[in-house]
Amino acid sequence: MKERFESASPSSLVQATPYVWRDPSAIPPRPWVYGRWFLRGTVACVVAPGGSGKSTMLAGTALALASGRDLLGKRVWDGPKRVWLWNLEDDMDELSRSIQAAAIHHALMPADIEGRLFVDSGMEGAGLCTAVEDDGQFKLLEPIYTALTAEIERRGIDVLIVDPFVSSHEVEENANSKIDKIAKAWGRVAKASNCVIVLVHHTSKAGSGEVTAMSARGAVALINAARSTLVLNRMSDDQAQELGVAAEERSRYVSVADDKHNRAPAEKADWYELVGVDLGNGVDGHPGDSIAVVMPWALPDPFDDVTAQHLEQVKRVIDSGEWRENAQASDWAGHAVAQVLGLNADDKAAKGRIKSILRQWIANGALKIERRKDGSRHDRPFVVVGRREEE
Incomplete structure (x- = not known):
């Protein structure tokens, strides 16, 4: 091998390729799946603090994708999608509460999502580990990535949501080089299966200000490897005053924005309201569950009724x-x-x-x-x- 490189002429080792002019209208458009948030063949991140409505938002997103309906104000491109929601911290009862409450609110029936929604719970035995550190040695579990790719292809999954990312590996989360390898391995799965991989991540406990992509806890390599990073923020007290929302009501409102829009024009934050939905599961006089559901919310205009x-x-x-x-x-x-x-x-x-x-x-x-x-x-x-x- 060494001899071959030494005997080769420099021009045969590195060569620049002339660009071939193309008709712009013939270039395939980017394969968006959900609004301008999820792009097929890439990794997306969702960054949110605890209690921000993250699980509620994901349940609504999964139903919007599986039904093909514009439930949360984002277009599902080219019809209903197959969605795999893999939650590693909630049990199936809790996941079902969120999904069924959203279905009630949006008047969805079983036929609206039949065969297109897949849900697994790490608390019910469906664990996921993609990388480990054994005796100080980092190791990607390549058979797991291979199996993930095969299952995504077998089921025809369009969007896989892994929540939370930190529970999907056993690696020091502050180690940039290691997290970078894990994130890029997920990117290879997304590319090979032509799927969107959504990795849900917690924020750092430090600080309580506005959440940005850089608020994600641990190594920044995960955010750097993602093509889009959605951040969830509860309405602040200042925003509530600015918008004319009563202080006791502001916790009901959540904004979602792409804080790393490197493949689409910057979008303004989308706002959502959390509303309670009664599951009707009360038994023997005991009250049933009232579960939060997200619905799109338009910012109030301070000039409403002002002439x-x-x-x-x-x-x-x-x-x-x-x-x-x-x-x-x-x-x-x-x-x-x-x-x-x-x-x-x-x-x-x-x-x-x-x-x-x-x-x-x-x-x-x-x-x-x-x-x-x-x-x-x-x-x-x-x-x-x-x-x-x-x-």
């Missing part, structure tokens, strides 16, 4: 007095808005809406910020009328 006439009334009120920009001030301009719209500026949700309205009117020039002296001769920012209709 041009309201703006003109606010301008007149602003023009007739001194109104501060500071929301903590007793003469805050938001009180003028509240007066016209019939809102309570002391209510957190209403105050968030008022701030949004003021921000927009200032941004479009209807109102503006002007610095002037207050009654104590301190320089302060005030809200004044900006563009006038006659201008």
Whole structure:
């Protein structure tokens, strides 16, 4: 072998291939399976903290794919899909509760998913281990990957969801080089079987801020190897105020966004509401289970029911007095808005809406910020009328 390389001319060892011009319309489109989230032949990640509605979202996603219906606001391309949901931490009763509650909510019948949904539970003996460390030696269990590929092909599986990823191997999760090998082995399964592999991952316990792809616990190699990374976030208190959602209601709302959109244009976050569904399984006077189900939710528009006439009334009120920009001030301009719209500026949700309205009117020039002296001769920012209709 060495002699062959030494005797070969340099040009025969490395050669550049001239590009052949192609008709763009003849290039096959990317094989999307579910919205712009799941792409056939690739690995996708879902990153979520505990209690974020992850299992509820996955149950709804599995039913949307298996039924071929737009249940969660994402298109299932080219008809119903075969889905394999492999959960390694919940038992079959718990999985069934989530699946059946979602089916009730979306009015699905057995025939709607017949033969297209496969569910296994690690708690019921269907364990999964794809890599181990034996006496300090890392080892991919290649026969497992081969068996996975064969079963996916035998069943015609389009999407395999493994939840959680950390329970599918016995390797130190902070070891980048090892996790990289595992992730790429999953990528080979996805490619060989023309399937989407969805690996569900927990977030790091450190910090409690907004979840991003980099919030995933352990080695970053998993995220780097994935083609898309969906992150789930509960609505924050600031978002609730901004959107006019009561503080006690905000835990019902979850956003999902692709934080690694390297194969599709960036999408805005999709919002979902968690609603309770009664399974009707109460026995002998004992209450039945009420199970959370996700449904698409549209962000409220702070300008709902706000008209041009309201703006003109606010301008007149602003023009007739001194109104501060500071929301903590007793003469805050938001009180003028509240007066016209019939809102309570002391209510957190209403105050968030008022701030949004003021921000927009200032941004479009209807109102503006002007610095002037207050009654104590301190320089302060005030809200004044900006563009006038006659201008």
